Amino acid sequence: MSDDIKVKDGLRESATFDRTTMTEIRRAAETGIYDIRGFGAKRKLPHFDDLLFLGASMSRYPLEGYREKCNTSVTLGTRFAKKPIVLDIPVTIAGMSFGALSANAKEALGRGASLMGTSTTTGDGGMTPEERGQSSKLVYQYLPSRYGMNPDDLRKADAIEVVLGQGAKPGGGGMLLGQKITDRVAKMRTLPMGVDQRSACRHPDWTGPDDLAIKIQELREITDWQVPIYIKVGATRTYYDVKLAVKAGADVIVVDGMQGGTAATQDVFIEHVGIPTLAAIPQAVRALQEMGMHRKVQLIVSGGIRNGADVAKCMALGADAVAIGTAALVALGCNHPMYEEEFKKIGSAAGFYDDYHEGKDPAGISTQDPELMKRLDPVDGGRRLANYLNVLTLEAQTLARACGKNDLRNLEPEDLVALTVESAAMANVPLAGTSWIPGKGF
């Protein structure tokens, strides 16, 4: 029933039991199992669209957009690593596994990131030669499963990211269903072909921050203290997590908000666990500032970053860089309307497709099907990603210059106001047109 008919006939849809809810109840009743899907939270959340920049005015003067420089580079891992990682732009590619993604997709991500002088990140399943070969700066994830983990790849990495959780499913492990466990994926993960692979939700050889400090020291010893060590957490108790991560010895902390994507997990997990990215950043920054470690331990933020405004707003709130996952896949061609007919055949539609776990992605990105994989040319995909990263950077620079800043990291909370009471409270910036920050008085 279209909305027009619904209105014309005087019918009223329940806000509580809307059509999406009813469809899910019927699906659950028919199958007896929860819904598994990819992508990130689809519900409406307080987000960066709820913030606005205060451009230059009488009290501040702007920088000339086409003449005056605005620095975008950032150095990560200055705390302990002998070789910190220098990024030309403050936008990195988040961890996504070979297995969840095709080899071509991983290669395209590496190519695009390298063209823009930034880093990409491995995922649950190890490091592929394609990815290492095409990534000038590669972050190697150290995950609970330790699939494919080995000291040779560890030493090839430009940084190591110890993953405690991710925004789409803080407290949950990974999942890669059997249809994507091809011979190559199985060998890399030491698993039988075709099994439904479950990744553990916590690390097998340490529990708690005191153990983590020793684990980080082990990784530093194995790599002779050369490369930065990141700690990645899903956004939940962010203030405390960041403090503990600093105490455990992190060089860089990655906070992934609940809009962050996943290859596969329960829908109930994606939609009901974690906090929005917007709410997590001020908590993380406050924790770092209280410890005197803001800008000394760098902060990367991810989860729902879509455009240069989102990048600039994250940095104004205190992040040193951002990471993108879903947006990078869209840049490669994920959910592209050119595959509309094929999306229909698998019961989906362009712009709605989230069954990454089924391995039938018509765009050839979240699949291991050899025929589908061919649809993504890694060179072309890399170029598209580089274009997109360039636009993000240009947009963020535009906003920074408008605020009179010659470095993206000079953006500050004072440059922002909020459109809603909720976003004002979460971001800790005034409601637009007032000097009121909820919880802080006038």
Next chain:
Amino acid sequence: MKTINLTEQTVRDLNQALHDQAIECTEREWEVLEPKGQHNIACGLDQNLSVDIKGPTGYYCAGMNKKAHVTIHGNAGQGVAENMMSGTVRVKGDASQAAGATAHGGLLVIEGNAAARCGISMKGVDIVVKGNVGHMSCFMGQAGSLVVCGDAGDALGDSLYETHIYVKGEVKSLGADCIQKEMREEHIEELTELLNRAGVDEDPVAFKRYGSARQLYNFKVDNTSAY
């Protein structure tokens, strides 16, 4: 033989000296004195070295070992030989939790007992324990073999993939999808070879074999009560 005393030099000094051997091997015999339970001793080795550690070690001793032969003359802390790739690690005493966790290859011998989660998520290593192992040992074991000459605690082999488990003594309980299996001739041969490599004098015929029932390999609604 090169001797390093860890009351006089740091673990960093030791590990760097051992790592340097991967580039140019100048000394194959190493002795480490007075480890005093320090963490991360001799981790990340990548050369055919013989390292004798004369005393107890802390967490992650011989972590990610490749090629080297490390002997701990004492007890080992958590995660000894974690993610080992090859070589041999021998613990003369007891080992704490998660011994051999996620290890991909090589041989880990524990002459005493091993605590909980011995061989958790193991991916190809062979582990021989002369004593007992604690609960949840071999949890999510993917490949390789675990040999227990004593008893095993609760939930042995929970959510097991393809690791072979041999236990001589009592098993307090088996984990989800782990079952006792027939001990065929090829298993006797495999176990004999493992015991010989470990230098453990036991009769292979006295052991029972456990492995995956493979009922949880693909998610089925009917299996949810197993978790």
